Amino acid sequence: MTNVLHQPSTLRCTGRDVLIVAGDTGEVDLLTTTLQLAGYTVGGAVATGAEGLARIAGRRYDLVVWDATLPDLRSMPRGLRHTTARIPPLLFLITCEYLHTLLPELGRRAEDYVTKPLRTTEVLARAELLLRDRRTARAPAVSVYGDLVLDDATCRARRGARPLGLSPAEYRLLHHLLANAERVVSKEQISRHVWGEGRAGEAIEKLVSRLRQKVDQDVGQGEVTLIHTVRGFGYWFGRPRD
Template identity: 65%
Template sequence: MHGNADEEPLSRQGDRRDVLVVAGDPGDTELLTTTLESAGYRVDAASGAAEGVVRLRRSRFDLVVWDATLPDNRDLARGRRLVLENRPPVLFLITCDYLHTLLPELGGGAADYVTEPFRATEILGRVEVLLRGRRSEPSLGMPRYGDLVLDDVTCRAQRGARPLDLSPAEYRLLRHMLVNSGQVLSKEQISRHVWSDFRAAEAIEKLVSRLRQKVDQEEPALIHTRRGFGYVFGRPGV
């Protein structure tokens, strides 16, 4: 990471921060632990939701990285919600197919998520934003840009008063573009995020075209092509 001293990870500014990683895949646990410890965080790990709750009750953590696809998350949401009241900020790990199952039942508080396959730089960036107590995007469940609003609970979107009838792939693409507004997204990045594998350029172009027809019926247009590079979301000059 680059920047001045004010932009360095919080774990390097004074006391180190304690992070709990709750993930079922040992490979994910090892990657997350190594990534966070290399950035200066103290890391503890749990292999399931029930064990994660026990750790949260016994120890104080500044942030939790939580696998939202763990099998015992459902039992936690049904019977143990109160345990996580006043919980620390949570960074959820989620696959695109499980996006609609994110757990609002875990209680209030700051939350964000990354979709798998995730990158170490993305994890660190989201962790630092959550620990600073501010968000690079709107609160979980209602991302927005101008008059465009997404609802992650229902996976629906609208622009102004007009609902957008989006397919799952279109919704995933729109959300990815919205939270990365102003950044050029290559076709490879889009393919990896929407489908978790490689798709031909023609398939991506058709998907973007369908989404543009639904989103950009009003002015200003929000989806723009950067020929030879990819696509950019947002109002020009903003």
């Protein structure tokens, strides 16, 4: 399990009240220490989904860290959504073997996930992004480049009339590329923005490849390929360079 590291001041979020819903005491201790060192207030830790729902119904939290592998949560998060209208941002903990059960339900609210074994830098990075998104939710941004549209209110993207159906990591990558349109973005920049930590070049290449298939598939008349590899430097988003 990853050791708790000293976190950069940019990830501090003093006063934010967090609920942890997880059954593994080691993970609870790791999360509690990590979040508290980063300036969060851990307002409770419970071991079952039922207890988590009861806590959310009775108290307002700024963020819930939720282990989606708990036995009574296999039908979540669909059931969670219909329990109360006051659902805070949710950061799910999930193992790779159960990831396919979670992904179809993401992207409709302020939700994200990290995979186990937990990496503290990734937990803090994803938590900060969720809270930052909630702070700006009253004025959601819609980003447009040609016929490509990203809607931060719904975390959905489309090209023309075609929905792209992006995963959270793919959406974060496309958002970063669009924010840096017509500039070269390095693999290191992508790694920091998407995962909050360094990742191997192969992982980045696979993510870019999946995104490219969705964004640039079926490019028809009048459309252009938007995601380009700049060998030795990184990636370029936008109309092809001369």
